C-alpha cells in the first residue's frame with residue numbers, strides 16, 4: 362500500500378489548506394508584532410544613542426583634560442565585553458541548535474506515536490515507545506535548562522564587565538584624588554559620567570539583542586515592500602499552477618520508474634474514461650511506486666506521463682494542484698469523529714440530498730438505513746463504531762463525493778469481507794463509466810471485472826484483458842492459481 366509523504370486521502374488536503382492559512386495568519390501577526398516592536402525600539406534607541414554619544418564625548422574630553430591615563434579603563438572594559446560576547450555567541454548558537462534539535466526530535470516522535478498508534482500497540486512496542494518518548498522529553502528539558510543557564514551566564518558576564526569597569530574606574534579616580542592629580546569635584550564628575558555611560562551602554566546591549574531577533578522579520582517586511590509586484594506575481598504563479606485541465610485521458614509513454622534501480626521499465630499504457638483498469642503483480646514489483654508516480658509524488662526515471670495535451674510534473678506546485686483532479690485511496694483510510702454524513706460531505710461537491718441520491722445510484726452505503734441515526738449516526742474515532750467494510754464504503758463514498766477526474770484505488774477491498782468488497786467493486790465499475798479509474802489489486806474477482814490489466818512481471822508490463830493474460834502470461838496464470846489455492850484454503854478453514 363502506498364504511504365504518501367503528506368497525502369492521506371482528502372483529509373491531508375484539508376490539513377494542508379488549513380496549515381497554509383494558519384501559516385499566513387502567523388506570518389501577518391509576526392510582521393505586525395515586528396512593526397510594533399520596531400516602533401518602541403526606535404522610541405527608545407534614538408534618545409539612548411544620542412545620550413550615549415554625548416556622555417561618551419564629554420567623558421573623553423574630561424578624561425583627556427584631567428586624567429589622560431584613565432582613558433584605558435573604559436576602553437578595556439568595552440574590548441573585554443566585545444570579546445566575551447563573541448565567545449559566548451558561538452557557545453550560544455550551539456546551545457540553541459541543540460535545543461531546537463531536541464525539540465524537533467521530540468515532536469517527530471510524538472507524531473509517530475500519534476499516527477502510528479495502531480502499529481505501535483499491535484507490535485507491542487508501546488512500552489518501549491513511551492520509554493523513548495520519556496528520554497526525549499528529558500533531553501528536551503535539559504536542553505531548555507542549558508539555554509536558560511547560558512542566557513543567565515551571558516547576563517552575569519555582561520554585568521560583571523560593566524560594573525567591574527565602573528568599580529575599577531572609581532578606584533583609579535580615588536587613587537588620582539589621593540595623589541592630588543584630581544580634585545574631588547573632578548573625580549565625582551568623571552565618575553557620574555562614566556557610570557551613566559556604562560549603564561546606557563548596557564541598555565544598548567539589549568537593543569542589539571532585540572535588533573538581532575527582529576532582523577529576519579524586518580528583512581521579510583522590507584522585501585515585501587521592495588517587491589511591488591510580489592502579490593500579483595505570486596497570484597499569477599498560482600493561477601498558472603492551478604490551471605490543470607480536466608483529465609480526460611492519461612497516456613503513459615515509455616515510462617521507467619523505481620528508486621536506485623528501475624522497478625518497471627518501458628511502460629506504455631493509455632487510461633481512458635469508460636474502462637476499469639487494473640494494475641497487478643507480485644509483491645514488490647513496483648505497483649505502489651507507479652501509483653506514487655501517477656500521483657506526481659515520485660519522479661519517474663525515464664519516459665513521460667501526459668494528460669489532456671499536458672505533461673505531468675513532479676514539482677510541489679503541480680503536485681498540490683494535481684490533487685484537485687486526482688485522488689488516491691488506500692486500504693486503511695482515515696475517518697473523522699463525527700457523523701457519516703460529516704465524513705461524506707467533508708470534501709463533497711454535492712449537498713446532502715444530491716449525495717444520498719448518487720450513493721443510491723452507486724449502491725453504496727445501503728447499510729446506513731439499518732442504523733438508528735441513519736446518515737447522522739456517529740462513526741467514533743477513526744470510524745471505530747463501524748465494521749471495516751462499512752468504513753471502507755464511507756471512505757470510498759467520500760472519494761466519489763469529491764468528484765475527481767482520476768481515481769487510484771490501492772487494495773481497497775483487501776482487508777474487508779466478501780459482501781462489502783462486492784459492493785465496492787460494483788461501485789468502482791460504475792464510477793469507471795464517468796471517470797478514469799485504476800485499481801491496484803491481486804483479487805481474481807477484481808481482475809475479472811477489469812477491462813484491461815497491466816500485469817508487472819520481470820520489470821515489464823503485460824497488458825490485456827483477464828482471459829488474454831491467462832493465455833499469454835505464465836506469471837499471471839501462476840498468480841491466479843496462487844489466489845485460487847488461497848481461496849480454497851480459506852473456504853476449508855471456514
Ligand SMILES: Nc1ncnc2c1ncn2[C@@H]1O[C@H](COP(=O)(O)OP(=O)(O)OP(=O)(O)O)[C@@H](O)[C@H]1O
Nearest residue numbers: 362620621624642643644645646647648649650651
Ligand atoms: N522510498 C523508497 N526508497 C527505496 N526503495 C523503495 C521505496 N519505497 C519502496 N521501495 C522498494 O521498491 C520496491 C517496490 O515497492 P512497491 O511498494 O512499489 O511494491 P508493490 O508492488 O506495491 O508491493 P506490495 O504489493 O507489497 O504493496 C520494494 O522492493 C520496496 O522495498
